[in-house]
Amino acid sequence: MEFANVSERQAMSPELAVSTVIFALRDEADDGEAVGRPTLWLPLIRRTREPYRGQWALPGGPLGARQTLQDAAAANLRATTGLAPSHLEQLYAFGGLDRSPAHRVVSIVYWALVREDDEQGTEAAPDAGGAPTHRERLLKDPNVAWFPARDDAVIEALAFDHAEIVRYALWRLRNKVEYGSIAHRFLGPRFTLAQVQEVYEAVLDRRLDAANFRRHLRGAPGIEATDEYLHGGKHRPPRLYRYAGDTAAVPQENTNTEEQRDRS
Amino acid sequence: MEFANVSERQAMSPELAVSTVIFALRDEADDGEAVGRPTLWLPLIRRTREPYRGQWALPGGPLGARQTLQDAAAANLRATTGLAPSHLEQLYAFGGLDRSPAHRVVSIVYWALVREDDEQGTEAAPDAGGAPTHRERLLKDPNVAWFPARDDAVIEALAFDHAEIVRYALWRLRNKVEYGSIAHRFLGPRFTLAQVQEVYEAVLDRRLDAANFRRHLRGAPGIEATDEYLHGGKHRPPRLYRYAGDTAAVPQENTNTEEQRDRS
C-alpha cells in the first residue's frame, strides 16, 4: 500500500478515461409513427479501431494532464454535439477489471443534458462563405449518430460496459427529474407547463395528470409565471413561464449538488 | 482527443488513487462531558512524508493493477481499522488540477460505515501466544487516530482537499440516512428502535420525536420485530428488532443502488 517510485507507479496505475452520457429531447420517432410526444435521445460514436471496432460506444477519451474531469466531459460533449451542456454532472467511476479486453481502464463517467436548439456554445456565427461549422460536419459524420435512449437493441449492443452505464444514467436522470427542477434544462428560457410536463413524461416514461402536475410545479422553486402567452396554437393559448433559479448552465467544479438516497 | 501511443498516454494520464471516508458511531465524548448519546467519528492517518507531512489525511493509496475500485477502498478500510465495512459505497471522483502540490492526482473516494464491535472481518482468533493482531497494532499506532466527524478544527486542517471531501461525505450520509434503511448498519443484528433513533439523531444532528420515528420505521421495509426484549435496563424493556433485508454487508461491484435528486 506504499508508493513505489514514479515509473513503477505509472506502470501499475490503470489508464484513466472520461466518458459522457448525453441526453437530448427530440420529437421525431424512429419509425414511421407520428408520435408528437418528444422522447429521449442520445448520441453515440462508432468505434473505428479495436476493441469493439464498428460498434457504437459512448463519447469519451483520455483525461488530459491539464484538464479537469468536468472539462474533459464538456470536451466530449462538444466534440460529439457541438453544443454546450445545459446540465453536466458526474455519474459514477467505473473500475471493473475486465471492462476493456486488453488494458485496464478506469472510466469516470458524466451525464449531460443539452438543448439542441440552443445557440449558446455553438461555434461563432455560420461563416457565410463556405467552410462548414463543426456542427454541420457532425451532421454528416457517419461515425456520430443519435439513437432513442430506450432502444434496447441499440443500447444492449454497445461496446465495453456502456450498456450498463447508459441504464444507470437513465435511472439517475429519472430520479433527478422526479425531485428537482432539472426538467427546464431541456427547454428554452420561456416554456409552457405542458412542455415541462412533456419532459417529465419523456423521462419518467409515463403519463401524468395535468392538473396535479401543475399544482406540483407551483410548489417548485424557481418556476415563475410571466404575463406572456404562447399564441399561434390551435387552441387556448397557454401561459409562458420562466426559470428564475441559478442561471449557471454548467455547475462549477466539484459542484456536489446532487443528493443520494437509498430506496431499497 | 485521440489516443497517442501507450507511453505517451501514460505520461499524460494523471495518477489515480482511492481514498475512503470511514464512519463509526462512538459513545465517548472527546472532553470530560459524559454525553451518553453516541456521535459520529472517523479515523485519520497522519502523513509521514511530504506534501502535508505531519497533517492528518483520509486513508488512501494508489489503485493496484488487479484491484477493483471497491477492493481498494476495502483495503483502505482494513488497513486503517482492521474491520470489514458494514456499508461501502462510492462517493465521488475528485479531479481538480491543484489537489496536490506536485503531481496531478485524481482520487476516487468511497465512504463506509463500520461497526467497531463487529467481529466479522477481524483477524482470526487472537493467538494466545503473543504476536499482536492487526487491530491491536493499530490501537497503538500514533499515526492512526479517531476524531469526531464534526470537529471542525480537525476537519478543516486536513491535508489536500480532504476537508471538502469529508463535508461532502457527511452530507451524503445524512441524505442516505434520511431516506433509507442504512442506519441499522451501525448496529448489531438485534437492536431496539431507540438505538436506531440514536443513530439517526447522531447522523442528522437533531432530536427526533420517538413516536413519529417509530411510525416511520414501521413503514420502512426490512425492519422486523422479534419477540425478544432487551432486559437488564433500568426501565421498561424495549422490544428487539432485526433487519431482514439484503444481508450482504458489502454491495457488489458497481452496485449503483444509490439515488440522486436535486433539492436546489
Next chain:
DNA sequence: CCGAGTTATTGTCGAAGTGACAATAAGTCA
C-alpha cells in the same frame, strides 16, 4: 408492597401533500 420516576409504545388531531376527476375558460375550425 407501593408509588415515584423513567423509558417504551400507542393513539389522536390538524396541517399539508397527492391521485382521481369534475368543471370551467379560451382559443381554433368547419
Next chain:
DNA sequence: TGACTTATTGTCACTTCGACAATAACTCGG
C-alpha cells in the same frame, strides 16, 4: 355559432407527518 381541443381551476378522499397526549412496563427507594 357550435363542436372540439387544450388550458386552468376546483373538489374530494386518502395518506403523510409533526406535535403531543395517554397508556404500559419496568426499576428503585422507601
